Amino acid sequence: MRVDGLNNEMQAMMLEAANSKPAANAHQVGANFGDMLSQAVNNVNGLQKSSGDLQMRFDRGDADVSLSDVMIARNKSSVAFEATIQVRNKLVEAYKELMNMPV
Template sequence: MSGFGGIGGVGGAGGGAAGLQQIIALRQQIIDRSSLLQDLRGAGAASGTAPAQDTTATPAGGFTGALKSALDTVNASQNRADAATDSYEKGETMDVAKVMLARQEAGVGFEATLQVRNRLLSAYQDIMRMGV
């Protein structure tokens, strides 16, 4: 079963836990960034001024980097799944379980990304509806 190890770290003992740990870490980063932004917003409201642009640039850069990294990981997973599917269709690979596992991993990654996008869009719409 060592062939599964090359598919996004899934397979082997506890391999699925690594992907789960990455998702949990990304979630924690989002929560941390959100609380930091709320603290900055609260400090700006208390002093009667908006927070400086320099203080908000660092958290946004960190979130942007984390989001880009997550999207790159999902894209790589989809590319591996496409390559495995093409290999199977050409008869180069005979292990259909490997191909199906790669397709499922790509599908789950895409669904998670879609849910994050929906939440971000909803948060953006809520912010735009707020009265100033």
């Protein structure tokens, strides 16, 4: 079984961050982070749509879709969604910490 969707994307982002040059301004960094975050959310959305499609095809009796395919796709989308929730929680926690800092 290969669970490569989110794991490979996270590793690619880590390598990209390690190899990237320092940005000239904060706006460019914010835009890059926003793009990366948007891409990650879109990937999770794609996994969930794929899982739902496989489940619907299995429910309709498609012979090309097995129960194991449906369960693997469902678990992939579940893990990706849970990881997204954890990232969101960390971002909210960091934002609250920044807002509580004295100026």
